[in-house]
Amino acid sequence: MAASGLVFIGFVLAHMYGNLKAFGGEESFNEYAEHLRTIGEPLLPESGLLWILRLGLIAALVVHVASAFALWKRASDARPVKYQVAKRRNSSLSSRTMRWGGLTILAFLVWHLLNFSIVKINPAGGETNNPYQLMVDTFDLWWMTLIYLVAMAALAMHLHHGTFSAMQTLGFTQTVAARSRARLAGWVVAVVVAGGFSLVPLFTLFGVIE
Amino acid sequence: MNLTLNIWRQANPTAAGAMHQYHVQDISEDMSFLEMLDVLNEQLNEQGEDPVAFDHDCREGICGSCDLMIDGQAHGPEVTTTCQLHMRSFKDGQEITIEPWRASAFPVIKDLIVDRSAFDRIIQAGGYVSVNTGAAPDAHATPVPQADALKAFNVATCIGCGACVAACPNGSASLFMGAKITHLGRLPQGQPERDERVVNMVAQHDHEGFGGCTNIGECTAACPKEIPLDVISQLNRDLRTAIRNGH
Amino acid sequence: MATTDTYLNQPSQQQSDDAHGYYTPGAPLVDEKAPTGPIAMRWTNRKFSNALVNPANRRKLNVIIVGTGLAGGAAAATLGEAGYNVKSFCYQDSPRRAHSIAAQGGINAAKNYKEDGDSVHRLFYDTVKGGDYRSRESNVYRLAEVSTNIIDQCVAQGVPFAREYGGLLDNRSFGGVQVSRTFYARGQTGQQLLIGAYQALERQVAAGTVTTFTRHEMLELVMVDGKARGIIARDMATGEIETHLADAVVLASGGYGNVFFLSTNAMGCNVTATWRAHRKGAYMANPCYTQIHPTCIPVSGEHQSKLTLMSESLRNDGRIWVPKKAEDCDKDPRDIPEEDRDYYLERIYPSFGNLVPRDIASRQAKNVCDEGRGVGPMVGDFRRGVYLDFSDAIARLGKDGIEAKYDNLFDMYERITGENPYEVPMRIYPAVHYVMGGLWVDYDLQSNLEGLFVAGEANFSDHGANRLGASALMQGLADGYFVLPNTIRDYLAHAPFAPIDESHPAVAEAKKSVEDRIAKLLSIQGTRSADSYHKELGHIMWEYCGMERSEPGLRKAIDMIRELKADFWSNLKVLGTADSLNQSLEKAGRVADFIELGELMCIDALNRRESCGGHFRAESQTDEGEALRHDDEFAYVAAWEFGGDAGQPVLHKEDLLYTAIEMKQRSYK
């Protein structure tokens, strides 16, 4: 779980960095999209590295989702009878919503891939072969941006607890100081990733990127 | 003060249980929570109704017998054991819901009493140092740095009450297990069996049907001995080391 | 070191016979296993001369151990390691919860790690003296001797004792002793020691040598052809009555302080295991010897169910007082001017002041409260509490200084009473804490019944009439780890024992008697709960057989207890059924035994017309009103044989002979 989660963190950080190329304008962004496909050539065939990354991510996703469901099942088996009154006193909302938050991310991921990668659906009905244009068209629709922002909120929460949790799971937090550092790291990763991803749609919606 | 109590009643392990409502009067705020239940039980006995069964023994917060879920909080609103909770933490007229620990590894035996023998079996799996009586070297043969001794002591104060499991949304016993692994792992005496210990204890834990830890942190907040979350981190690290060492 | 019979005292010649008419005199008792020779060699020689059991035969030998406290837990683990087949019983849901867990202060051992002149002989000497010369020399010497092995064993198990910066073990001095020999783990020594024993026990469970029976209460001893061969126990979760047979039975079932209803003992502590054995013929020795601890949190009201002890170390800095005038007793203590306060211990005992021994501090607290000068809430007709005031110490050491020393105790006090002791003086009152009486055993820890061994607080303790702090833990572990495993093998070497099974008439009879008794308890259907009888018994015991006893008081108590017993068996109300978890039924059985024990305690106290150890006999005091012992009359162990429900107990006296130590009267003025 922790390992696959960390793979995702690495991925989303890189992915977010890539997205920020949108601020460099159409050319720079499309170049990046193209570069993604040609990197490693001629050692690898076209899109080779991209496919390796994709396979890695798919594997991580399978592992991650499978572990998530295994934990979910174990938890519900471990407490078949629920409490009549339940009060929480120490846990963050994000730690308690990892599963539903994860599912939200999963649902979003499906749409996201349909949108930009596999099918390339342009919800505004425009061009689909120019990545930059596809992005601008999408985020010019206010409700697409909203969906995207909601997903980023879910991602932020997932990462807020996920980063800390991964540090605990890997055994890096044996002191009070280490634990607060891990909690801080959770905040930083959550804000940077979700914040970074949100910039592009917001700036597109408000016309800075067009 | 006068109180309304909603209490889980269940005649035996297989019977279906249900919440029942009772009223107690003239409770003094100096009484402990269990003494308040004693009053209820005297009253029930007089009325010819079966008294409420609950576990308790030392009534001074050290044996770990008492184990009530009070208004959704393990051991109630204070950071202490149920037996050390006093009625001054409640208000006149309050309605209080009392339930047993809920975990499939802690099946209900009667009313508020659950079977926590799974904890004993986790200890059997490796929560000890293998040294036969009489085989020990002089106590001063191995000095132990004060900081290690202190850390070991602090986590060895676990009373095995099970509040961590009761409070955990996953029903995991990782805090209990981590406390023992950290206690023995901090001391030179615990080193030789360190790898096997963690592997076997975790296997037994999972086998008992406790849930997996997702580091939510409710356990440590409910723990009357304030065992910190580090012990779970230590548990994970020891497990990783053990697996790397081929266990 | 004296090794010859230098100090041979007069065997007892009892003149007074206060208990005349309450008992039948019996034949004198001698410990036939008592060792001889130089005191320092006695244990070594015994270990050597005791027979060995072939390892191959051990697996076939079954031992039942009732109790998983320090004594029982340690014994079960050790016998399991040796390869015997052990069945271990406790009434709690886990062996780890035995009452030993609650001991706070520490454990003594003659390690002399501080190089302050300690030695086995000095620990031996201090313990005999602390026991007011009412213990056996050889036993105490052995205790002091194995004390050092205990520490080694516990450290090897991972018991996290307090350590110094250099990594070596720390010691403190405890209970007025001149040397630092007490090992401790903050205020939770008992817990840490017990967890060590528990883990050793669970290791043997995993190894298959020990089987644990938790939530099982022993309700009868099975005697076959004069030998202890098993127990009848009730599975407290299902109500099933089970028969467990073995080749030897060990009782390590702890103390019976709960006969006083309010005590620092756990709620479940009981006398049932030992009392059932007593009724089957085992002698009960010195039942009236109890330890009363002066610094407990006072009773707050009628519903109080138990008392909580606070470490005695508080007396090092707190000053004890009550108002001079009874009318000041309900005032805010901070408003009572200095000249209206009576620092009574400092007044009566100028040289020891607030640090007088436990029994004196306790008794004087009771006296001032009886005079109507107690403080705190009214409980019945009296206020039962005295102030333990830290304001001078706070002025002297600062709040930080006090916090560093007593923080956890102050917190505990505040949690229980709701008062902040940094601002308002604490209130304390004595409470029953430990009993030295118990089943009589010989040097090998075998009772007068063959095959029945008794260890820990359940036997009549090695430390005699008084209890110094930190000795009981030592005895529990000494018995469990080192003594019993070495002595029981001498008995087990007589194997094979006659094969028996559940159909044996004596076994079936024992089981039936348990079932009948339970049926009887459930069938009375009267109006009073077992708890209410327990409370009433406790009042009687505390009033007349507590810190201070007198002949008329004890006679009155015996009459009251007899009446209570008759009422109990005709007016008890126990709901529920026999075949389910039934806490009221458990309680009723225990109270029934406590009532019988209470009567015997009073008879024993009546007979012992001397002030000794923890208790004060009004008829035996010096001109200044201090405790007066009568070595000429009472230097003996009073071992009582059950005389039948209609008969009288039979008194057997075992004389105590001192050869290595001279008997001295004590003085604290």
Ligand SMILES: Cc1cc2nc3c(=O)[nH]c(=O)nc-3n(C[C@H](O)[C@H](O)[C@H](O)COP(=O)(O)OP(=O)(O)OC[C@H]3O[C@@H](n4cnc5c(N)ncnc54)[C@H](O)[C@@H]3O)c2cc1C
């Ligand atoms: C609050 C407190 C503080 C203390 N502090 C100190 C201290 O600082 N130093 C010191 O030396 N001593 C101290 N003592 C005394 C000491 O703790 C005890 O004397 C000692 O622990 C007794 O150990 P044990 O093994 O004999 O019995 P226990 O620990 O009492 O164990 C009794 C066992 O017998 C079982 N049992 C009892 N009856 C039955 C039955 N009928 N059927 C089945 N099982 C049964 C119980 O389940 C339990 O497992 C303290 C005592 C108290 C109460």
Ligand code: HEM
């Ligand atoms: C596909 C949908 C996803 C689902 C269903 C999901 C679900 C879960 C669940 C249930 C947990 C366990 C809770 C815990 O350990 O506290 C978890 C942990 C975690 N997740 Fe996800 N997640 C998903 C996607 C992601 C993504 C995209 C990332 C990274 C950007 C991520 C990063 C993490 C991390 C770092 C952890 C902590 C691992 C640990 O503690 O061992 N997850 N996830």
Ligand code: SF4
């Ligand atoms: S870790 Fe805390 S909550 Fe869990 S069993 Fe131990 S003392 Fe109880």
Ligand code: FES
């Ligand atoms: S009854 Fe012992 S901890 Fe509460």
